[in-house]
Amino acid sequence: MDHFTKTQKAIPLSDIPVGATGVIASLNLNGLLRRRVLDLGMVPGTFVECLRQSPSGDPTAYRVRGTTIALRRESTDQIAVYQLKMGPETSPPVPGKEG
Amino acid sequence: MDIKLFTGHKNRPHVVALAGNPNVGKSTIFNALTGLRQHTGNWPGKTVNNARGTFSYKNKSFLLVDLPGTYSLLARSVEEEIARDFICFGQPDLTIVVLAASSLERNLNLALQVLEITPRVVICVNLLDEAKKNNIYVDLEGLSKRLGVPAIGTVARTGQGLDELLEAVAARIEDPGTNQPRQVVYSQEVEEIVAFLIPQVQRLVGTAINPRWLALRLLDSDRAFIEKIVQHFNPQLCIGTSSEISFDQHLEAVI
Amino acid sequence: MNEVEPLKTLSQIYTEVNRISHSTRINLSDQIVADIYANAAQIANEVVVRNPFSASCDWDARVDSILTSRLLGYPVMILLLGLVFWITLQGANIPSEMLATVLFGLEGKMSAWLLQVGAPDWLNGVLVLGMYKTLAWVVAVMLPPMAIFFPLFTLLEDLGYLPRVAFNLDNLFKKARSCGKQALTMCMGFGCNAAGVTSCRIIDSPRERLIAVLTNNFVPCNGRFPTLLAMATIFVAGGLASSAQMIVATAVITGLVLIGIGVTFLTSWCLSRTILQGEVSALILELPPYRRPQIGAVIYRSIIDRTIFVLMRAVVVAAPAGALIWILGNVQIGQLSIIGHLAHWLNPFGQLIGLDGFILLAFILGFPANEIVLPILIMSYLAVGQMTEFQSLEELRRLLVTNGWTWLTAVNMMLFSLLHWPCATTLLTVFKETKSFKWTFMAFLLPTTIAITVCFSVAQLVRSLGLV
Structure with a gap:
């Protein structure tokens, strides 16, 4: 986690670009959908990586706890995440080189 | 959903329920054990009914009930209701919870929920080959120790580990043990x-x-x-x- | 139950729980799930070992980056569909001809034997010309494509490709205010619409589930598929050289399936805005890892399963239907056989929608199982006409042309087959799933109306343009 710095504000999961990772801050979903999303392990504090978009741009597939889950934009708009900084200036963590 | 069909008979076979997430190879295990030609699929929600099949092991007959693949027993979808109700009211002699080795964390969510309902459980960690390809290895002994129930590793499509699984199932029904399995510690x-x-x-x-x-x-x-x-x-x-x-x-x- | 007098009733406990829930600042439901996952994560961390030295080559990501890519996602989907049809066409040809030669060869021998032992003409008619011939047709024409198509599709399914189809198509379903998983139920429909209807249970929203149930029929099932293949091969691509014939026929079938998918979207869109109004619900779709299918097991299982299934249905449905057709075709009322009367009566309407009375009658009599529509049609043409022998698609073509067929008839036959009412088994399944006569009737009415409308429009358009 040292390699990442949380951005200050939580943003919708749908704003996370392909290839980037976020940490779930909160869910603004209701009812059954909320339960289902939680049951898949998307509880606050969980890492979510944006994998790819459908050819038409929606839905989007995310990597969650070792599984791949596709969600529509309407849902991901309602999931708040902290995007992890892993931009080009800070290269991805290399095992054995941490300080 | 005649879940009470098999209770109350004296010479009934041992009822074994098969639970697990979708896409963990549950149906492959079901087919391998029962020989029933039930079509297996690679997408969620394939098993929409409780498929049943019988098999025998060491002169004992077993009735295997393939529950719909579910992520959890908490939400209220038809499949989860069927799975939960069977484990809860069907009173199977044993429940095999099938976990995919490569996504153990998500799969353990279900296993822990089953263990809250009943201690009569054997864990089956399937798809070891797929996990190996992704450089993932599961410490089965450690898992068994932590969960307090037997954990068997299998590769259902090749049949690897299925004998051990049957052995563990038979043994566990014979002697369910007295130890309380791992219970979720809540906040x-x-x-x-x-x-x-x-x-x-x-x-x-x-x-x-x-x-x-x-x-x-x-x-x-x-x-x-x-x-x-x-x-x-x-x-x-x-x-x-x-x-x-x-x-x-x-x-x-x-x- | 022993005589324990409960100190609290259920409703009292509810009140208590409500009080507690409202007094806590956290959402207890959420906390419970989060806590279970915290436990799961802890255990997984302790028992899962990753080898940090050998980098895992992420095949799934590579395959997905092709199969779901912006550029290639849709073309690959259509190509794969076409490939499946092409293999089916190519593969079914030879076994079809072999089966036809053997089975129709036996027919003559059976007749000869029956007549030799002194059986009356009518018995020979019912048993051999009716039951056996229909059976032989179902087996020779319908079985080989089914036995090839089904395992091919099962392979795609076992491979894990179908969830990707749902992933690719979901946006269209969303626009139709239905569920992306409908794509999965449609894929099941290729095998059998009854299975497709049952699989609609994977859709959570009852409204979207009903849409999927009502439209599943627009995917041509295994029982209708060979009819489409035969039509495409002998009429649309009839005059071409055999290699080109296959390609054109494949293109026609693929196009037809795309029409079916298009009708599914349109119908879903309309249903969502009329009798099944409602907002679109969310989609949660897991994309499982690709897995190498157990090829041998799939082929063995589906060929055996399919063969037994088709043969069973053939015996149960096709044989009696064949006998019935022979009787209808040979019992004369006045100048005409019963079948002639029925076809004559249906003919004006049949012509109006670009078919004829016999075709319509075959579809009606084929209600128990779509496999027997084409055999029934052939039998009824034979029963009134004088043709006796044919063993190949070319002869089938001649028979149909003799009975006034044009390319328009073939096209409308395909369209009607694609869009018309579901078979009895499927309707029964719709009733089992919805427990409602109203929706079962809708599942009949909707495709029927669409099939008639489409065929009528095509026929009128083509005729008014003077194309036939």
Whole structure:
């Protein structure tokens, strides 16, 4: 986690670009959908990586706890995440080189 | 859903339920054990009914019930209801929980929930080959120790580990052991409320069902289910509170 | 139950729980799930070992980056569909001809034997010309494509490709206010619409589930598929050289399936805005890892399963239907056989929608199982006409042309087959799933109306343009 710095504000999961990772801050979903999303392990504090978009741009597939889950934009708009900084200036963590 | 069909017979076969997430190779295991040609699929929700098949091992006959693949037993989808109700009311002699080795964390969510309902469980960690390809290895002994139930590794499509699985199933039915399996430790706030609720719940259903689990379901505000449970174990308590919703009513309500 | 007098009733406990829930600042339901996952994560961390030295080559990501890519996602989907049809066409040809030679060769021998032992003409008619011939047709023409198509599709399914189809198509379904998983139920429909209807249970929203149930029929099932293949091969691509014939026929079938998918979207869109109004619900779709299918097991299982299934249905449905057709075709009322009367009566309407009375009658009599529509049609043409022998698609073509067929008839036959009412088994399944006569009737009415409308429009358009 040292390699990442949380951005200050939580943003919708749908704003996370392909290839980037976020940490779930909160869910603004209701009812059954909320339960289902939680049951898949998307509880606050969980890492979510944006994998790819459908050819038409929606839905989007995310990597969650070792599984791949596709969600529509309407849902991901309602999931708040902290995007992890892993931009080009800070290269991805290399095992054995941490300080 | 005749879940009570097999209880109450003297010489009935041992009933073994097969639970697991979708896409963990549950149906492959089912087919491998029973030889029944049930088509297996690689997408969620393939098993929409409880498929049944029989097999025998060491001169004992078993009835294997393939439950629909579910991520959890908490939400209220048809599949989860079928799976949960069978484990809860069908009173199988044993439940095999199939986990995919490569996504153990998500799969353990279900296993832990099953272990809250019943200690009669054998864990089957399937798809070891797929996990190996992704450089993932599972410490089965460690898993077994932590969960308090046997954990067997398998590669169902090649048949690897299935004998050990059967051995463990037979042994576990023979001697369920006395150790309480791993129970989920909840955050303090939840634990306090549960501790308060347990005695009240116990008065309602006695010891027929794990009162801790039932108390948690109360907090989960799953009313329809609580009423179903109480009706099952203590019918006179909830006359007039039943709120079964049929498909049609459900539909009318939605449209 | 022993005589324990409960100190609290259920409703009292509810009140208590409600009080507690409202007094806590956290959402207890959420906390419970989060806590279970915290436990799961802890255990997984302790028992899962990753080898940090050998980098895992992420095949799934590579395959997905092709199969679901912006550029290639849709073309690959259509190509794969076409490939499946092409293999089916190519593969079914030879076994079809071999089966036809053997089975129709036996027919003559059976007749000769029956007549030799002194059986009356009518018995020979019912048993051999009716039952056996229909059976032989179902087996020779319908079985080989089914036995090839089904395992091919099962392979795609076992491979894990179908969830990707749902992933690719979901946006269209969303626009139609239905569920992306409908794509999965449609894929099941290729095998059998009854299975497709049952699989609609994977859709959570009852409204979207009903849409999927009502439209599943627009995917041509295994029982209708060979009819489409035969039509495409002998009429649309009839005059071409055999290699080109296959390609054109494949293109026609693929196009037809795309029409079916298009009708599914349109119908879903309309249903969502009329009798099944409602907001679109969310989609949660897991994309499982690709897995190498157990090829041998799939082929063995589906060929055996399919063969037994088709043969069973053939015996149960096709044989009696064949006998019935022979009787209808040979019992004369006045100048005409019963079948002639029925076809004559249906003919004006049949012509109006670009078919004829016999075709319509075959579809009606084929209600128990779509496999027997084409055999029934052939039998009824034979029963009134004088043709006796044919063993190949070319002869089938001649028979149809003799009975006034044009390319328009073939096209409308395909369209009607694609869009018309579901078979009896499927309707029964719709009733089992919805427990409602109203929706079962809708599942009949909707495709029927669409099939008639489409065929009528095509026929009128083509005729008014003077194309036939």
